[in-house]
Amino acid sequence: MSKFYVTTPLYYVNDEPHIGHAYTTILADVLARYYRILGDDVFFLTGTDEHGQKVQEAAERRKMDPQAHVDEYVERFKNLWNKLHIQHDDFIRTTESRHTDRVKELLTSLFERGEIYAAEYEGLYSVSEERFVTEKEVEEGNFREIKKLKERNYFFKMSHYQDALIKHIDENPDFIKPETRKNEILGFLRQDLNDLCISRPKSRLSWGIEIPFDTDYVTYVWFDALMNYITAIGWGSDDEKFNFWWPANYHLIGKDILTTHAVYWSTMLLAAKIPLPKTILAHGWWLSDDTKMSKSLGNVVKPLDLIDEYGVDPVRYFLMRDMVLGSDANFYMDSFVKRYNADLANDYGNLVNRVTMLIHKNFEGKIPESGVYDEVDLGLISMAKTTPQKVRGNIDDLKLHDALENTLAMIREVNKYLETRAPWKLIKEDKSQGSVAATTLAVAADVLRIGSQLLNPVMPERTKVILTILGAHEIPLENTNFDELKAGTSLGEGKSPFPRIDTK
């Protein structure tokens, strides 16, 4: 038994939840479910980022108090997670006092230790990103509105930790994944790191956590939001809880917020003398026609629309199956339908129907008794014995698409096995217990049972339906040993919950 602490980014509460948010949260949920089944102690954290300029402006537009505005908007995320069957252990909002009090405490302690200092600074400020940017960034990036600002502000001595961070990355090969992203950060760290401006004067922005040692300022949103990963698990308030869960096993994030996590957050932790998370994993983007989805382009796939049309589990499956972690993936409606029909309706669902129908018709709806296994049986059985281990290895390596492919490959093998054996023909000759037909159906049902258990973290609802149809609902999900579905077990009623999507 070990512990597993996984986080998603805190989503901007103003944004309408989209497929990118859903993707990371489902990924975290799949990992959390998988390790929970294996008996680990799991803590899965998500939540919302609720301070900053954009929230303040949105509340003003709606003529609302910002707190009332975020209280209303946070429900959109909570509702979506509910609909997607996300089982998070906590949902943190950056406006909660369990968070804001701790942010103030860290600011005070860093200030007292000289890690935060005040300075007059003149620089280029990006209004959309709400931060000072370098000239190089302006040349490279496309910031919509850049202002020259001269302001007194508070700075965190980020530059001081540059070497320590490089050393940490070098000594901990799993700290930033995948490798390409790690190299990007190491490249970034080859230039001198600036100190980080962590305050905003209230004259410009009031919706934030007040700086405890200078109430004319609020805290920069990123400094505030990043701390959620430790405030939610009791840093500064519940040492026992904090020491149990920290360091996080995974911070799951999109590639656009890697610098804030790998550099800002890591140096904040180094300054606070708190160990760094074990792995920061940056995934790619879901694209629409090779372009990043964005509200302004109007090409955002809305997860809720998809769920309403096709159900939660197929959407979870598609997102996990079609993105190779780390790379971008295109979201095409027709690839969703193709994937669903090929993997879920045909390979998996039809097979379940075929096997259970034959058992109902010929063996009174009870798992038949196997005779002596021959080479064909043993080939499939050996695959059923090795697949759970392969799946586990791929999940530990965050290769969820490969883990799903391992399972589907095993299910496809059951299809081949049935084609080779043709039990529907054999039955006509001999359908006694222990016959080849009986053995074939018993082995096929048990391998399908193992496959369903392996698919359960990705498709929790529909695999439960299938496990019930196979009579296997009482076998613990973690038990993926072959031959657990005993002869004589009564099958449940019903059909596969993956009907074919008509494409005509």
Ligand code: MSP
């Ligand atoms: N609030 C910050 C995170 C603070 S974490 C302490 C933030 N929020 S966000 O709502 O804008 O983005 C959240 C996540 O959604 C990011 O990881 C981002 O990469 C991800 N995605 C946004 N669009 C995406 C796609 N089209 N595809 C996949 N993920 C993308 O940044």
